[in-house]
Amino acid sequence: SRxxxxxxxxxxLSLHLSLGRSDxxxxxxxxxxxxxxxxxxxxxxxxxxxxxxxxxxxxGTDPEGDVVRYGLAFEKGSKEYFRADPKSGNVSLITAxxxxxxxxxxxxxxxxDGRNKVVEKVRxxxxxxxxxxPEFLNLPFIVDVSEDMDAGSSLYKVHAVDRDMGSGGSxxxxxxxxxxxxxxxxxxxxxxxxxxxxxxDYETTRTHFITVVAKDGGGKYNxxxxxxxxxxxxxxxxxxxxxTPPMFVGTPYFGxxxxxxxxxxxxxxxxxxxxxxxxxxxxxxxxxxxCISLQADPMHLRNELFELKVKASExxxxxxxxxxTTTMVTVRVVDLNxxxxxxxxxxxxxxxxxxxxxxxxxxxxxxxxxxxxxxxxDQGANAKFKLRLVGPGRVLRVVPQTVLNEAQVxxxxxxxSAIDYEKYQFISFKLLAVEIDTPERFSxxxxxxxxxxxxxxxxxxxxxxxxxxxxxxxxxxxxxVVSVTATDPDSGLWGEVKYSIYxxxxxxxxxxxxxxxxxxxxxxxxxxxxxxxxxFYVKAEDSEGKYSLAEVxxxxxxxxxxxxxxxEDFVEKxxxxxxxxxxxxxxxxxxxxxxxxxxxxxxADPDNIFEINTDTGEIKLKPFVKSLDxxxxxxxxxxxxxxxxxxxxxxxxxxxxxxxxxxIDITEATLLKGPVAAFLMQSRENPLKALGAMAGFISVxxxxxxxxxxxxxxxxSKSNRIMPSRRIIRRRPRxxxxxxxxxxxxxxxxxxxxxxxxEDPEGKNHNISLNNNSxxxxxxxxxxxxxxxxxxxxxxxxxRMGTVPTISGTLxxxxxxxxxxNTENSVSNALVSELKMKLEQKILEANQGYC
Numbered sequence: 001s002r003x004x005x006x007x008x009x010x011x012x013l014s015l016h017l018s019l020g021r022s023d024x025x026x027x028x029x030x031x032x033x034x035x036x037x038x039x040x041x042x043x044x045x046x047x048x049x050x051x052x053x054x055x056x057x058x059x060g061t062d063p064e065g066d067v068v069r070y071g072l073a074f075e076k077g078s079k080e081y082f083r084a085d086p087k088s089g090n091v092s093l094i095t096a097x098x099x100x101x102x103x104x105x106x107x108x109x110x111x112x113d114g115r116n117k118v119v120e121k122v123r124x125x126x127x128x129x130x131x132x133x134p135e136f137l138n139l140p141f142i143v144d145v146s147e148d149m150d151a152g153s154s155l156y157k158v159h160a161v162d163r164d165m166g167s168g169g170s171x172x173x174x175x176x177x178x179x180x181x182x183x184x185x186x187x188x189x190x191x192x193x194x195x196x197x198x199x200x201d202y203e204t205t206r207t208h209f210i211t212v213v214a215k216d217g218g219g220k221y222n223x224x225x226x227x228x229x230x231x232x233x234x235x236x237x238x239x240x241x242x243x244t245p246p247m248f249v250g251t252p253y254f255g256x257x258x259x260x261x262x263x264x265x266x267x268x269x270x271x272x273x274x275x276x277x278x279x280x281x282x283x284x285x286x287x288x289x290x291c292i293s294l295q296a297d298p299m300h301l302r303n304e305l306f307e308l309k310v311k312a313s314e315x316x317x318x319x320x321x322x323x324x325t326t327t328m329v330t331v332r333v334v335d336l337n338x339x340x341x342x343x344x345x346x347x348x349x350x351x352x353x354x355x356x357x358x359x360x361x362x363x364x365x366x367x368x369x370x371x372x373x374x375x376x377x378d379q380g381a382n383a384k385f386k387l388r389l390v391g392p393g394r395v396l397r398v399v400p401q402t403v404l405n406e407a408q409v410x411x412x413x414x415x416x417s418a419i420d421y422e423k424y425q426f427i428s429f430k431l432l433a434v435e436i437d438t439p440e441r442f443s444x445x446x447x448x449x450x451x452x453x454x455x456x457x458x459x460x461x462x463x464x465x466x467x468x469x470x471x472x473x474x475x476x477x478x479x480x481v482v483s484v485t486a487t488d489p490d491s492g493l494w495g496e497v498k499y500s501i502y503x504x505x506x507x508x509x510x511x512x513x514x515x516x517x518x519x520x521x522x523x524x525x526x527x528x529x530x531x532x533x534x535x536f537y538v539k540a541e542d543s544e545g546k547y548s549l550a551e552v553x554x555x556x557x558x559x560x561x562x563x564x565x566x567x568e569d570f571v572e573k574x575x576x577x578x579x580x581x582x583x584x585x586x587x588x589x590x591x592x593x594x595x596x597x598x599x600x601x602x603x604a605d606p607d608n609i610f611e612i613n614t615d616t617g618e619i620k621l622k623p624f625v626k627s628l629d630x631x632x633x634x635x636x637x638x639x640x641x642x643x644x645x646x647x648x649x650x651x652x653x654x655x656x657x658x659x660x661x662x663x664i665d666i667t668e669a670t671l672l673k674g675p676v677a678a679f680l681m682q683s684r685e686n687p688l689k690a691l692g693a694m695a696g697f698i699s700v701x702x703x704x705x706x707x708x709x710x711x712x713x714x715x716x717s718k719s720n721r722i723m724p725s726r727r728i729i730r731r732r733p734r735x736x737x738x739x740x741x742x743x744x745x746x747x748x749x750x751x752x753x754x755x756x757x758x759e760d761p762e763g764k765n766h767n768i769s770l771n772n773n774s775x776x777x778x779x780x781x782x783x784x785x786x787x788x789x790x791x792x793x794x795x796x797x798x799x800r801m802g803t804v805p806t807i808s809g810t811l812x813x814x815x816x817x818x819x820x821x822n823t824e825n826s827v828s829n830a831l832v833s834e835l836k837m838k839l840e841q842k843i844l845e846a847n848q849g850y851c
Contacts, residue, residue, distance in 0.1 A: 023064065023113075023115055023116060024062075024063040024064060024116070025113070025116035025117075025118050026060050026061060026062040026063070026066075026068045026111045026112065026113045026116065026118060027060055027061065027063075027111070027118060028058070028059065028060040028109070028111055028118070028120065029059045029060055029061065031043075036055075036056055036057060037056070037057045037058075037059045038058075038059055039058065039059075039060070039109050039120055039122060040056055040058070040091070040107065040109055040122045040124060041120075041122045041123075042123075042125075042553075043056060043122070043124050043125070044124065044125040044126070044127050045093070045097065045124060045125075045126060045127065046097075046126075046127045046128075046129050047097040047098055047099040047126050047127065047128060047129050047131065048097075048129035048131060048221050048222050049093055049097060050093070050222075051093055051094060051095065051096055052092060052093065052094075053092065053093050054090050054091065054092050055082070055091055055092065055093055056082075056090075056091040057088070057089050057090055057091065058070040058072070058084055058089030058090075058091060058109060058111070059089055060089075060111040060118075062113040064113070066113040066114065067113070067114075068111050068112065068113050069086040069087065069111070069112050069113075069114075070084050070085070070086055070087075070089040070109070070110065070111055071084060071086060071108075071109070071110035071111075071112070072084035072091060072107055072108070072109050072110070073107070073108045073110070074106070074107055074108065075106060075108070078106065079095060079102075080094065080095065081093065081094065081095045081097065081105055081107075081124075082094060082105075082107065082124075084109070097126050098126075099126045099127065099128050099129070099165075100132060100163045100164075102126065103125070103126045104123055104124070104125055104126065105123070105124040105126065106121060106122070106123055106124075107121070107122055107123075107124060108120070108121055108122075109122055128164055128165040128166065128168065128169075128219075129164075129168075129219065129220060129221045129222075130164050130167075130168035130216065130218060130219030130220060130221045130226055130227075130228060131164070131221050132162055132163045132164045132168070132169075132216075132228070133162070133216070133228040133229060133230045134160040134161065134162045134171045134214035134215065134216055134228070134229065134230045135160055135161055135162070135163075135230060136158065136159070136160045136214060136230060136232045137159045137160065137161065138159065139232060140232075140233070140235070141156065141158060141212075141232060141233065141234040141235065142234075142235045142237070143155055143156045143192070143234060143235070143236045143237065144237045144239055145200060145236055145237070145238055145239065146200075146238075146239045146241050147199075147200045147201055147202040147238050147239060147240060147241050148200075148241040149194060149200060150194070151194045151195065151196050151197055151198055151199065152193055152194060152195075152196050152364075152366055153193060153194055154191050154192070154193055155183070155192045155193060155194065155236070156191075156192045156234065157189065157190050157191050157192070158173060158185070158190040158192065158212055158214075158232070158234070159190055160173070160190070160214035160230065162214075162216045162228075164216065164219065166217070166219065167216070167217030167218055167219055168216050168217060168218065168219030168228075169216065169217070170216060170217040171214050171215070171216060171217075172187045172188065172214070172215055172217075173185050173186070173187050173188075173190045173212055173213070173214055173215075174187055174212075174213055174215070175210055175211065175212055175213070176210075176211040176212075176213060176231070178210075181195070181210060182194060182195055182198040182199075182200065182208070183195060183198075183208070183210055183236070184364055185212060186362045186363050186364055186365075187363055188362065188363060188416055188417075189362050190212075191362060192212075192234065193364060196366070196399065196410070196412070200238045201238070202238045202239065202240040202241070203240075205238065206237070206238050207235065207236065207237055207238065208235075208236040208238070209233055209234070209235055209236075210233070210234050210236065211231055211232070211233055211234075212231065212232055212233075212234055213229055213230070213231045214229060214230050214231070214232075215227060215228075215229040216228050216229070246312045246313070246314050246323065246324060246325045247325060248310075248312060248325065248327040251327055252327075252328065252330065252406065252407075252408070253310075253327060253328070253329040253330065254329075254330045254331075254332065254405045254406050255292060255308075255329055255330065255331035255332070256331070256332050256333070256379040256383075256405070257294055257331060257332070257333040292308065292329065292331070305330065305331070305332050305333075305377075306330070306331040306332075306333070307328055307329075307330055307331075308328065308329040308330075308331060309326055309327075309328055309329075310326060310327050310328070310329055311324055311325075311326045312324060312325055312326070312327070330406070332377050332379075332405075337378045337382035337435075337438050337440060337442070338378070339376060339377035339378050339442070340376070340435075340442030340443060340444055341374055341375065341376045341385045341403075341433035341434075341435065341442065341443065341444040342374070342375050342376070342377075342444055343372060343373070343374050343409075343431065343433070343444055343446040344372070344373040344374070344375060345371060345372065345373075346371055350372075350446065351444075351445065351446045351447065352446065352447045352449070353370050353372055353431075353446060353447070353448050353449070354448075354449045354450075354451065355367060355369040355370050355448075355449070355450050355451070356369070356450075356451040356452075356453060357369065357450060357451075357452065357453065358452070358453045358454075358455055359419055359420055359421040359452045359453065359454060359455055359457065360416050360417065360419060360420065360455065360457060361413050361416060361419060362413065362416060363413055363414065363415070363416045364412060364413060365412070365413045366410055366411070366412055366413075367396075367411045367412070367413070367450070370409075370411055370448065372408070372409035372411075372431070372446070373406065373407070373408055373409065374387065374403055374406065374407055374409055374433050374444070375405065375406035376403075376405055376406070376433075376435070376442075378405075378438075379405075381436075381437045381438065382435070382438055383404055383405040384402070384403070384404050384405075384435065384436050384437060385402075385403055385433050385434055385435045385436055385442075385443075386401060386402055386403075386433070386434055386436055387400065387401055387402075387403060387407075387409065387431065387432070387433055388401075388431075388432045388434070389411070389429050389430070389431055389432075389448075390429060390430040390431075390432060391427065391428060391429035391430060391448075392418060392427060392429075394414055394415050394418075395413075395414060395415045395418045395419065395427070396411050396412065396413060396414055396429065397411070397412050397414045398410070398411055398412075398431065399411075399412060402436075403433070409431070411448070419450075419452065420452075421452045421453065421454040421455070421491070422454075422458065422489040422490070424452065425451070425452055426449055426450060426451045426452060427449075427450045427452070428447065428448070428449050428450075429447075429448040429449075429450075430445055430446075430447060430448075431445065431446040431447075431448055432444075432445055433445075454490060454491040454492070454494065455490075455494075456490050456494040456542065456543075456544050456546065457490065458488055458489050458490050458494075458546075459488065459542070459546040459547065459548050460486040460487065460488040460497045460540035460541065460542055460546070460547060460548050461486060461487060461488070461540075461548055462484060462485065462486045462538075462540060462548060462549075462550040463484075463485045463486070463487075464550065465550055465551065466550065466551050466552075466553065467482050467484055467538070467550060467551070467552045467553070468552075468553045468555070469481045469482035469518070469552065469553070469554045469555070470554075470555045470556075470557050471520070471526060471554060471555075471556060471557065472526075472556075472557045472559055473526045473527050473528040473529075473556050473557060473558060473559050473561070474525070474526065474527070474559055474561060475520065475526055477520055477521060477522040477523055477524050477525075478519055478520060478521075478522050479519060479520050480517055480518070480519045481509060481518045481519055481520060481554055482517075482518050482552065482554070483515070483516055483517045483518070484499065484511075484516040484518065484538050484540075484550060484552070485516055486499070486516070486540030486548065486550075488540075488542050490542065493542075493543040494542055494543060494544065495542070496542065496543060497514075497516075497540050497541070497542060498513050498514065498540070498541050498542075499511050499512065499513050499514070499515075499516045499538060499539065499540055499541075500513065500538070500539045500541070501518065501536055501537065501538050501539070501552070502536065502537055502539065503535070503536030503537045504536070505534040505535045505536040505554075506534075506536035506537075507521075508520055508521050508524040508526070508534065509521065509524070509534070509536065509554070511538060516538075516540075518538070518552065526556045527556070528556045528557065528558040528559070528589075528590040528591065529558075529562075529588060529589065529590045531556065532555060532556045532558070532590060532591075533553070533554070533555055533556070534553075534554040534556070535551060535552060535553045535554070536551070536552055537549050537550070537551055537552070538550050538551075538552055557591075558589055558590040558591035558594050559589075559594070559652075560589055560594040560650060560652025560653065560654065560655070560656060561589065562587055562588040562589045562594075562595075562650075562656070563587070563650070563656035563657065563658050564585040564586065564587045564597050564648035564649065564650055564656065564657065564658050565585055565586055565587070565588075565658060566583070566584075566585045566648065566658065566660040567584075568660065569660050569661065570660065570661050570663070571583060571660055571661070571662045571663070572662075572663045572665070573619075573662060573663070573664050573665070574664070574665045574666075574667060575619075575620075575621070575664050575665070575666050575667070576666075576667055576668065576669045577621060577625065577626065577627060577628065577631075577666065577667070577668055577669065578621075578626070578669065579620070579669070580613075580618040580619060580620035581618070581619050581620075581664065582616065582617055582618045582619070583599070583617045583619065583646060583660070583662060584617055585597055585599075585617070585648035585658065585660075587650050589650070589652065592651075593650070593651035593652060594650055594651070594652035595650065596650060596651045597617075597648050597649065597650055597651075598614045598615070598648070598649050598650075598651065599612050599613065599614050599615075599616075599617040599646060599647070599648055600612060600614060600646070600647050600649070601619075601644055601645070601646055601647075602645040602646065602647045602659060603644070603645040604642070604643075604644045604645070605642060605643050605644075606634055606642065608622070609621060609622060609625060609634065609642070610622070610642075610644060610664075612646065617646075617648075619644070619646070619662070619664070621666075627668065628666070628667070628668050631666050641663060641664070641665050641666075642663075642664050642666065643661060643662065643663050643664070644661070644662045644664065645659055645660075645661055645662075646659065646660055646661075646662050647659045648660075
């Protein structure tokens with residue numbers, strides 16, 4: 001019986017620890033595209049972030065309030081870029097980033113409460129910083145150019161690439177400034193040309209070295225704005241042109257004859273430096289000097305304008321003509337300043353010039369479709385005027401800007417980006433010619449209209465980089481989710497946009513190729529309890545394959561499609577007065593308020609005795625019920641089992657509810673607390689489990705007692721000592737033998753100080769040692785044993801035997817451990833008291849055989 005009483009708490013404690021409670025897994029907090037706290041989903045980091053920087057905080061919660069730990073890992077074979085502190089969740093950068101090598105990093109973030117672990121795979125986007133300079137391709141640059149190449153001709157196209165994105169990836173070109181350079185380069189296309197008005201001369205310079213610089217559009221790096229550039233040298237070898245004909249210098253040639261001029265006056269002199277000059281007209285010309293003179297009186301000239309064709313021949317030393325060229329000399333007969341400047345086209349005077357061209361021509365390109373000549377018939381200062389172009393600023397420029405008498409007008413592109421078909425279908429300018437030094441300030445105006453043709457120079461562009469959509473769960477297949485919009489300002493087929501989607505999250509969705517409406521697959525079923533977030537990419541593409549991307553984030557909204565559920569429709573609980581009991585229902589909906597439950601008492605028998613916490617489901621007696629006497633007075637039948645109908649209702653719309661019947665057995669508290677009380681409380685609702693555990697424990701104790709008794713017997717049998725005869729003490733037969741033992745030491749702990757005190761009828765006490773090895777005894781020398789008392793079955797009810805000595809005993813315990821009381825709720829005290837009484841009865845029944 002000693003061993004049984006000592007082992008019960010240990011057994012009940014073990015059973016209590018083995019009964020687990022429900023445990024929910026921790027979870028990360030949601031985060032948006034620009035959040036720095038959560039699970040790192042949609043998080044982006046610049047590639048110039050210094051190593052060691054804290055870039056993020058993993059943040060999550062355990063539903064039970066347990067302490068959580070965080071983790072961050074990478075897939076096998078992947079480079080590790082980040083490290084997370086398990087306690088704080090702080091994420092630091094441990095490896096330098098390079099977007100040009102890897103622009104997206106996959107990582108596994110985890111959160112655990114020690115029992116449950118949640119692992120999520122996230123993608124971290126690496127954003128660009130301007131850390132790459134432009135890089136020239138096809139180096140070295142060596143160009144062979146014939147010396148007779150025309151001014152403005154394209155010589156070579158340099159090309160450089162910048163791996164950065166945005167403005168940092170755009171490249172523009174320019175030549176290092178030099179006052180003697182004969183070349184120019186288009187800043188956009190990189191085309192190298194001979195400057196207008198410049199010529200290459202093999203006899204003067206056979207090799208030109210020019211430096212071209214490629215510069216990016218600039219961007220931020222380490223928090224500062226910077227522009228990066230690279231340079232390269234272009235070697236231009238000038239090739240000799242064989243058998244070139246003579247060339248007139250300073251064309252076109254204009255001569256003037258005033259009304260007051262005399263006969264035989266010189267009209268025009270050609271400073272050619274050639275050997276022979278021939279005038280192929282009726283005027284007279286000096287063959288060696290190149291001077292043209294007038295043979296008639298200007299007053300008698302019928303024409304105001306004379307065109308003279310002049311031939312220049314190259315003559316060998318032996319006066320043999322080798323090659324020749326011709327030019328026209330215009331001789332105008334004018335009077336005083338009585339003519340304004342005049343614009344001429346191919347068919348004569350013209351005040352409107354029109355040209356059709358493609359948008360975005362190269363900068364420095366000449367508009368060759370405009371053949372414009374300007375002329376002032378006056379002479380000298382009267383024929384000097386300026387040209388000016390009026391219109392959108394710094395788009396075109398006119399050459400020359402100052403004209404004497406007459407000039408061919410050249411219009412050059414200055415700003416290619418401004419000539420944009422998407423902005424203007426045509427551009428209008430006013431070309432002005434205004435005399436400079438005359439009192440009259442004569443002027444002329446010509447309209448220049450440039451009709452633009454479209455090119456596919458734009459890509460489709462979405463209205464936003466991210467589309468966030470929400471769709472209710474259980475939506476039927478084919479339901480609209482979101483509409484995306486991309487525009488392409490190009491005309492015709494180039495401006496038509498076709499949509500498509502792709503990505504791992506796009507399996508349940510379709511997109512209309514022309515309208516951009518995203519809808520669910522006809523067979524798709526959305527369930528927020530299974531998966532509540534999807535993301536994928538949408539692509540907008542024009543007819544030539546130019547495209548752009550946007551990302552779509554779809555959230556499946558939770559509907560209240562689950563009712564709260566109790567684990568059982570019928571629940572039995574034991575309530576200790578002053579302490580609550582708790583019932584619980586679960587709702588499988590994914591989000592609040594659909595899964596938030598409110599509890600209420602629908603019906604109670606008797607009524608108005610119980611109250612329930614609407615949030616936690618705790619049921620307790622009303623404050624005035626403080627004892628079982630009050631309970632008995634209420635029921636009037638000494639019945640402490642009451643029944644309630646409890647309702648669990650969620651807060652969704654519409655709201656769903658369910659009910660359960662709760663049978664409550666009310667009792668009063670006892671002093672027993674701790675693991676034993678918890679086990680007995682659980683066993684109260686399942687008594688078979690408690691009886692089975694008790695029977696098993698008693699069996700183990702009986703076996704151990706038999707083994708210990710056998711061992712003691714074998715030990716005593718081997719001793720050479722003569723043991724005293726056993727003294728039999730007769731007692732008055734009673735209904736049952738009573739042991740007045742005060743246990744102060746667990747069973748199995750021997751102590752030489754243990755004694756029994758024997759009280760005989762005369763009132764004398766005798767100490768009896770319980771240690772067989774002790775030589776001392778409290779009794780006189782042994783005598784013959786007496787006969788045992790008659791069996792108890794022969795006694796009649798109420799008969800008493802004669803007075804016999806009774807035995808009482810105490811066991812002192814050194815260092816014995818007191819049973820530690822737990823400060824648990826007193827709900828289990830009544831059950832503990834009841835089962836303790838049953839346990840003591842079992843122990844007494846088991847001891848009957850020893851009495």
